[in-house]
Amino acid sequence: MSASIALRGDNRFAIPQAVKVWKAGAVARPAEVPFSPAPLHFAQDAEIYAEGDEAAYMYKVVSGMVRTCKFQNDGRRHIDAFHKPDDIFGFELGAEHALSAEAVTDCMVVPCRRRTLESQAGQDEVMAMQLYTYAMQSLERTRQHAQLLGRxxxxxxxxxxxxxxxxxxxxxxxxxxxxxxxxxxxxxxxxxxxxxxxxxxxxxxxxxxxxxxxxxxxxxxxxxxxx
Amino acid sequence: MSASIALRGDNRFAIPQAVKVWKAGAVARPAEVPFSPAPLHFAQDAEIYAEGDEAAYMYKVVSGMVRTCKFQNDGRRHIDAFHKPDDIFGFELGAEHALSAEAVTDCMVVPCRRRTLESQAGQDEVMAMQLYTYAMQSLERTRQHAQLLGRxxxxxxxxxxxxxxxxxxxxxxxxxxxxxxxxxxxxxxxxxxxxxxxxxxxxxxxxxxxxxxxxxxxxxxxxxxxx
DNA sequence: CGGTTTCTTGAACGAGGTCAAGTTGTGTGG
DNA sequence: CCACACAACTTGACCTCGTTCAAGAAACCG
The missing domain is CATH 1.10.10.10 (Winged helix-like DNA-binding domain superfamily/Winged helix DNA-binding domain)
Incomplete structure (x- = not known):
């Protein structure tokens, strides 16, 4: 596992390595849960999804905290955002996740099929507006983050x-x-x-x-x- | 006008000041154009909208280039994005623009009533998806921008x-x-x-x-x- | 306990900022 | 067309803030 850290670059300080192993007793992978109101549990530093994974789900944080981040070629890590309870993360333009998501602390998240959401949004005006609003919130937060980073x-x-x-x-x-x-x-x-x-x-x-x-x-x- | 620049801070280099005056012969303000396929013209450095303006319209660039930016209290400026032809800008979460938009070069933009777009999106699945996709493109670009600024x-x-x-x-x-x-x-x-x-x-x-x-x-x- | 991870602090270094000219380019009026 | 003014850009010298390198302290855990 530390070999994997080394691969990511020569950082002197270990970046918390996402754990890909599911905890004993943890809920099944999202793929097995078409649209579940049942929250999934992730242990601290567990990987919720990885960069490149199919972006089939979006998630709502119930408890704990989640980070979405990107590992650069030079081994450094950029954290795009921290997500608190009630935040929604996992928005993607393409078919794959451009970022990975990891549990900062032990946490519970509710997965929601992207296809389901998007087809519902196509039929229900309220749902569409809701989805759009969440995306815009994400955009607004990222804009402010960029401002802070730049200046x-x-x-x-x-x-x-x-x-x-x-x-x-x-x-x-x-x-x-x-x-x-x-x-x-x-x-x-x-x-x-x-x-x-x-x-x-x-x-x-x-x-x-x-x-x-x-x-x-x-x-x-x-x-x-x-x- | 130069007094206004000074107000924005003690930058030694003048930040191009947006010109609020409409050019003789320019098309009317968006407020007078409910939903017009007719592009508006803006002269170089003209202000398309200001921070705090009611976010009643979104815009599509036809020709030229537009910048969306934010002036900080310390007088510095953060440019959120440059918009090329076919790009859409003016997405906002709230009722007001959080950024201002200015013409980098002489340019033509097509305004589009936000209310119109959003109500159409509520009825037409394709429109909804389109609007959502544009927002997501904006999000994706801003994310990459933030990564670049941070690291x-x-x-x-x-x-x-x-x-x-x-x-x-x-x-x-x-x-x-x-x-x-x-x-x-x-x-x-x-x-x-x-x-x-x-x-x-x-x-x-x-x-x-x-x-x-x-x-x-x-x-x-x-x-x-x-x- | 001892080992490990996380956090703090110090010293030296360097990338980028600041200050200050100088140069190039462009529009304007003679 | 040139002369001038002004804006945009470049370059140099110096300085500062944040990084890097290196220990050490504190918290955590089996």
Whole structure:
């Protein structure tokens, strides 16, 4: 398995390798579930689908968190998005997935046949609008992500990231993902993420209660950083 | 007009300011054209719509080139995409445009009422699928753009950019946009774009016949750069 | 516990940004 | 047609931010 990591490039820090093996007792593969309201379970770092897989399903997150990502030829990884409960992922233009999807944490997702969705959309105006709206939400999020990647400094990127993750009425953020995940999402290195968080803490904008538990102590400062 | 530029930040290089004045003899505003197969004309740097405008129309490019972009609070500009003939732009999730659209060159675009499109999509399966497909194409392009912005070096960004612009059977690229446009699209500065192009020429990958006319002399090298 | 993964911190380096000219190209008026 | 003005582009010198390389600390787990 570590050989497989090496193949992906010479990154010094191991990128969490998606596990392709289904957990004992896990629900059957989507292919065996034409249209199931029954959620599937995926263990942490399990692969939900891979780049190149037939894009036969779309998914809705029920619990946990999912990342959609792309592995570049040089071994680096780009994370396209993190998906929270109620988010829909797996939109594709072509017949195959251009990205892969992996479980950031243990999670439950509901699969939905793409063909079913699309034929329903053809008959039901409401369904069509719904599908279109989900696609547009995905587009809107990706646009904002691109803006951030193109024009943001490291502190800016992290401020936006944290503010986008936190609940409106709770100043505590529980990070489901690793520093490497954050780095690959923000186009930074793991070290820069770590250092920048430390700096933000030094400036009083946040408090790092634990590595994965961050308190936003000064949203004004954070929002100012966003530009 | 230059005061307005200054307001947008302290950039040393003037970002081409969208001209809001309609040219004498130009076609009427879209608002007066419910659903017109008649293309509208926009002069170079004319604003097609602004951020915050009601997103009542989508547009298809007939001729020329259009950029969709966003002006940040710090005065910098992010170019979301360039649109060539046959491309559709103006997709929005909300009621207002989150981006603005401007004519890179003199251009013709066909406006299409969003409400009309969406109600047609509700009735006609083919129309629905078409609209959805256009949105997905936009999503796919934005995803790839985000990947490039997040993980690319300057030479890599320019190699991808040039290869994405050139015709399959012609090694000459006619650049419709300025260096500033390219920089804002690739998340670089105008100087880095200029320097990197010069380097690519020195390495024999391209030949800069004129500032706006580039010949791809070695696609193998360029493709290798893309990673 | 000890081993492993994850995270943090330090020091040196380098790609790209910033600042500052200079050059080329283009449209305008004489 | 040339002279001028202005915009677009290029190039050089220097600097900064983020990466790279290298340890070390902290958290996690069998």
């Amino acid at each position: 943001g400094s490291a502190p800016q990127k992290l401020a936006v990231f944290l503010l986008g993750l936190v609940d409106k009425h709770d100043d505590e953020v529980e990070l489901a993902m690793t520093r490497q995940d954050i780095a690959d999402y923000l186009g930074l290195t793991i070290e820069t993420v770590s250092r920048t968080l430390s700096n933000l803490e030094r400036e009083g904008a946040i408090r790092i209660a634990a590595a994965r538990r961050i308190e936003l102590t000064d949203r004004v400062v954070l929002r100012a950083l966003c530009g | 690319g070096s300057a030479p890599q960004k320019l190699a991808v950019f040039l290869l994405g612009l050139v015709d399959k059977h012609d090694d000459e690229v006619e650049l419709a946009m300025t260096r500033q446009d390219i920089a804002d699209y690739l998340g670089l500065t105008i100087e880095t774009v200029s320097r990197t192009l010069s380097n690519l020429e020195r390495e024999g990958a391209i030949r800069i016949a004129a500032a706006r006319r580039i010949e791809l002399t070695d696609r193998v090298v360029l493709r290798a750069l893309c990673g």
